[in-house]
Amino acid sequence: MLAVDTIHDIAYRGGAEVGEQIILPARSAKIAAVPINLNATVARRINTLYPHGLYMHQAIAIDRGLNGRSVCLATPTASGKTLTFTSVCVSLLLDDPGSVVLALYPAKALLHDQLQKWRQAVNGTTLQVGIIDGGVEVAFRTDIVRRARIILMTPDVLHAWMMARLAEPEIRKFLGALKLVVLDEAHIYDGVFGTNMAYLLRRLQAVSGVDQFLASSATIGDPAGFLKLLAGRDFELIDADQDGAAVPEKSVTVCRAPIRRVGRLVNELVKEYAKGGHGRFLIFADSRKRVEELAGDGHAAIATPVAAEENIETDIDHVEEVDDVMVCIAARRVLPYRAGYEEEDRNAIQEALTNGSLLGVVTTSALELGIDIGDIELVVLLGTPPSVKSFWQRAGRAGRSKAGQIILIDLDGRVTAMGLECYLTRAPEPNWLYLDNEYLQYANALCAAEEKLQALPPLYSRLPFAALPKSFLDLLENELEPTRAIPSELYPLKQQAVAGPHRAFPLRSGIEKSYQVSCRHLPGMRLGSLSYSQVLREAFPGAIYRYMARPYRVFELKHPSGEIVCARTQGITRTNAIAQTAVFPQFNNEMYYIRRSQDAFIAECKLQVSERVIGFNQMHGSNKTEILYGPGNQYSQKPLTRYINTTGVCCYFPNEALQREVLGKYLALAFCRVCSVHDRDVGWGTFISQISPLGAGPIRGFAVYDSAFGSMRLTRQLPQQLPEILKEVSRIAIAEGAPQVASEAGEMLCLLETFGSPQENVASSDIFAATEPDEEWKTVVAANQQAICHDGQSHINEDVLVVRYVFTPQGIRYTLKAARDDVQWQVSAVMIQPIHGVTKLEQYNVNTGETRDLLK
Numbered sequence: 081m082l083a084v085d086t087i088h089d090i091a092y093r094g095g096a097e098v099g100e101q102i103i104l105p106a107r108s109a110k111i112a113a114v115p116i117n118l119n120a121t122v123a124r125r126i127n128t129l130y131p132h133g134l135y136m137h138q139a140i141a142i143d144r145g146l147n148g149r150s151v152c153l154a155t156p157t158a159s160g161k162t163l164t165f166t167s168v169c170v171s172l173l174l175d176d177p178g179s180v181v182l183a184l185y186p187a188k189a190l191l192h193d194q195l196q197k198w199r200q201a202v203n204g205t206t207l208q209v210g211i212i213d214g215g216v217e218v219a220f221r222t223d224i225v226r227r228a229r230i231i232l233m234t235p236d237v238l239h240a241w242m243m244a245r246l247a248e249p250e251i252r253k254f255l256g257a258l259k260l261v262v263l264d265e266a267h268i269y270d271g272v273f274g275t276n277m278a279y280l281l282r283r284l285q286a287v288s289g290v291d292q293f294l295a296s297s298a299t300i301g302d303p304a305g306f307l308k309l310l311a312g313r314d315f316e317l318i319d320a321d322q323d324g325a326a327v328p329e330k331s332v333t334v335c336r337a338p339i340r341r342v343g344r345l346v347n348e349l350v351k352e353y354a355k356g357g358h359g360r361f362l363i364f365a366d367s368r369k370r371v372e373e374l375a376g377d378g379h380a381a382i383a384t385p386v387a388a389e390e391n392i393e394t395d396i397d398h399v400e401e402v403d404d405v406m407v408c409i410a411a412r413r414v415l416p417y418r419a420g421y422e423e424e425d426r427n428a429i430q431e432a433l434t435n436g437s438l439l440g441v442v443t444t445s446a447l448e449l450g451i452d453i454g455d456i457e458l459v460v461l462l463g464t465p466p467s468v469k470s471f472w473q474r475a476g477r478a479g480r481s482k483a484g485q486i487i488l489i490d491l492d493g494r495v496t497a498m499g500l501e502c503y504l505t506r507a508p509e510p511n512w513l514y515l516d517n518e519y520l521q522y523a524n525a526l527c528a529a530e531e532k533l534q535a536l537p538p539l540y541s542r543l544p545f546a547a548l549p550k551s552f553l554d555l556l557e558n559e560l561e562p563t564r565a566i567p568s569e570l571y572p573l574k575q576q577a578v579a580g581p582h583r584a585f586p587l588r589s590g591i592e593k594s595y596q597v598s599c600r601h602l603p604g605m606r607l608g609s610l611s612y613s614q615v616l617r618e619a620f621p622g623a624i625y626r627y628m629a630r631p632y633r634v635f636e637l638k639h640p641s642g643e644i645v646c647a648r649t650q651g652i653t654r655t656n657a658i659a660q661t662a663v664f665p666q667f668n669n670e671m672y673y674i675r676r677s678q679d680a681f682i683a684e685c686k687l688q689v690s691e692r693v694i695g696f697n698q699m700h701g702s703n704k705t706e707i708l709y710g711p712g713n714q715y716s717q718k719p720l721t722r723y724i725n726t727t728g729v730c731c732y733f734p735n736e737a738l739q740r741e742v743l744g745k746y747l748a749l750a751f752c753r754v755c756s757v758h759d760r761d762v763g764w765g766t767f768i769s770q771i772s773p774l775g776a777g778p779i780r781g782f783a784v785y786d787s788a789f790g791s792m793r794l795t796r797q798l799p800q801q802l803p804e805i806l807k808e809v810s811r812i813a814i815a816e817g818a819p820q821v822a823s824e825a826g827e828m829l830c831l832l833e834t835f836g837s838p839q840e841n842v843a844s845s846d847i848f849a850a851t852e853p854d855e856e857w858k859t860v861v862a863a864n865q866q867a868i869c870h871d872g873q874s875h876i877n878e879d880v881l882v883v884r885y886v887f888t889p890q891g892i893r894y895t896l897k898a899a900r901d902d903v904q905w906q907v908s909a910v911m912i913q914p915i916h917g918v919t920k921l922e923q924y925n926v927n928t929g930e931t932r933d934l935l936k
Contacts, residue, residue: 359457728785
């Protein structure tokens with residue numbers, strides 16, 4: 081383990097200052113007897129392996145699980161949760177020969193890591209364990225379902241494969257015999273992924289015989305309440321107060337360093353570990369791009385002269401190197417790890433870390449999960465983790481069997497200002513699910529309707545849906561027995577699901593399309609997958625996209641096929657997207673929140689957001705070049721725009737200095753830190769509106785919004801905690817050398833005293849409420865107006881020009897022209913959405929052909 085003086089020396093060479101250190105003392109085990117109602121075969125195995133008994137929390141959880149109760153184990157990492165799961169499940173299956181068990185793991189790496197433990201648990205019995213993830217060929221899956229009584233599966237495969245094949249006899253038989261579901265690492269189900277998971281678990285219960293859940297969770301706020309919202313059932317909580325596991329001593333040290341010195345600090349750490357005599361390390365960062373870049377920097381710090389030549393910029397058109405990812409893994413001592421890697425690459429990294437061939441790994445939150453990767457001596461946190469949960473999950477990776485160290489690099493000074501003890505004693509935040517997201521509701525309603533048609537009738541029940549929002553139930557009922565037109569903003573999802581809703585709507589990215597990265601020099605080589613929002617950040621045309629720390633230049637986005645075409649390059653060039661954001665609020669009588677004075681307001685409402693990448697900045701060392709898309713640019717394609725309907729908080733103050741976009745940026749950053757929200761889930765931008773809660777406009781202000789389609793309502797916390805958030809804005813601004821922003825935040829805080837009491841209204845949840853006032857008059861987009869086209873296929877939220885409209889027996893159809901394309905085409909009206917505050921609407925009489933201004 082690193083000595084204190086070694087830590088100080090590394091920090092000094094890396095340009096950091098060592099601050100406070102707190103020792104978390106070791107704790108002895110609390111032992112309890114094996115429950116007497118455990119199956120005799122399982123009990124003998126446990127008594128042989130653990131002659132002194134079980135940890136106290138394990139014994140309590142096993143006893144309650146054997147009594148048929150749904151249990152949530154919310155104890156720290158390395159506390160033996162898997163033994164609890166396997167003991168209850170194997171005992172149940174031995175006592176009830178007709179039953180089966182499904183264990184869901186949110187990551188492939190975790191699933192494969194746990195497989196060996198399940199196989200050990202059934203050793204000496206006739207039970208078989210099967211594993212089905214995205215890497216198992218579809219042709220082999222049904223046979224696994226037929227043979228195995230314990231199946232380990234990712235939720236993605238459950239959703240996209242099993243739930244789409246309910247008519248198959250083997251799957252019907254398995255679901256009919258399903259008695260228990262294991263939800264390991266349930267705290268991962270948060271935001272869009274968690275909301276989709278909540279619907280999936282109801283859909284699973286509707287078509288199966290499951291009546292019990294066993295779950296594990298990290299330390300989060302109200303874990304039992306979260307699990308009830310997630311699975312729709314009551315859980316008995318066993319938390320840290322009942323934890324009986326032995327815990328080694330750990331130290332937590334704060335180092336203060338500016339972000340520009342992070343690469344240098346990582347290099348010095350890697351050099352120290354390369355000397356030998358230490359264990360292994362994990363470095364956590366919250367950006368996929370940062371992880372890739374730092375892993376490359378860490379490798380370069382100890383690379384041989386030949387390997388170091390990769391830092392020489394090379395003409396990408398002349399690279400003919402045979403790119404073998406496995407060779408890359410074998411040759412490097414420091415590697416990146418993140419979501420989106422191909423399965424074989426993830427497995428190879430994990431194996432290299434476990435067998436000791438790696439010094440360490442630079443990772444995103446992907447390695448927060450309880451994967452057994454050997455003994456990690458040191459965990460380095462590059463910046464304050466986004467939540468209390470994340471901090472303790474990451475810290476828990478160090479010192480699982482012997483003493484460990486955690487170094488927190490305080491990039492913004494927040495922990496230093498707060499004090500380490502205060503930081504470590506903060507209460508954990510709850511997980512965030514938002515079941516009222518109408519886009520996720522409809523995607524799941526489309527899936528649920530298809531499942532109803534395929535499911536075995538005696539087994540099917542709508543009871544698991546009873547407590548879900550009424551709008552979901554209305555959408556599902558209307559899919560099963562159509563009586564009303566689907567809302568126009570949801571219709572493209574219907575088109576998107578033509579080939580099957582289970583495949584069209586991934587659990588993790590909601591309704592966003594996924595893209596697969598390929599290398600044009602090596603046909604067939606796969607370089608990971610990204611959602612469209614990740615494409616805009618990491619893999620836009622011209623971007624340097626890194627995979628396994630190796631750089632690739634992006635040349636083409638093939639939107640219809642969802643492919644990103646790259647070419648291998650060399651060098652240390654970095655790129656960042658240049659983005660333009662425009663916000664279009666819907667100030668109406670259904671705002672969620674409004675607080676105002678005579679000439680200013682803060683309001684939470686529905687809004688539309690346009691996020692457009694117009695080029696990128698290219699950095700090579702200290703040199704920075706701005707490259708804009710346009711005529712003559714080799715990377716220029718059709719505009720890269722993401723339109724989302726969401727919710728957010730809009731701020732308006734009459735002082736022009738308080739209308740700047742930069743204030744939105746700092747307010748969003750401070751909001752994320754105060755409310756423990758990940759910054760990738762929030763955006764900001766300016767708005768200009770002709771109407772407002774104050775009356776007629778125009779007015780200009782800024783907004784902080786949820787970046788998910790349909791919203792997660794994350795930003796609803798902002799108005800309630802605005803004073804604290806504004807104080808954090810001032811602190812951040814001063815730390816970053818922006819005193820004007822700090823002064824403006826102080827002015828906003830003073831102006832809040834002039835505001836009246838808040839008014840809170842709930843926006844309508846009646847999904848079929850909007851109807852035409854007169855069937856003879858149709859509201860249409862006027863000719864030559866900018867709008868959004870989403871057909872669910874090749875045109876996904878695309879910026880278009882409506883050339884004209886025409887009434888046909890099939891309804892209104894628009895003739896469209898792309899912003900930078902002379903080609904015109906026609907689409908149905910349901911595929912066109914106006915841009916709020918930009919697109920002019922009018923009314924058209926379908927009988928007479930007359931037009932008139934839209935009635936207010």
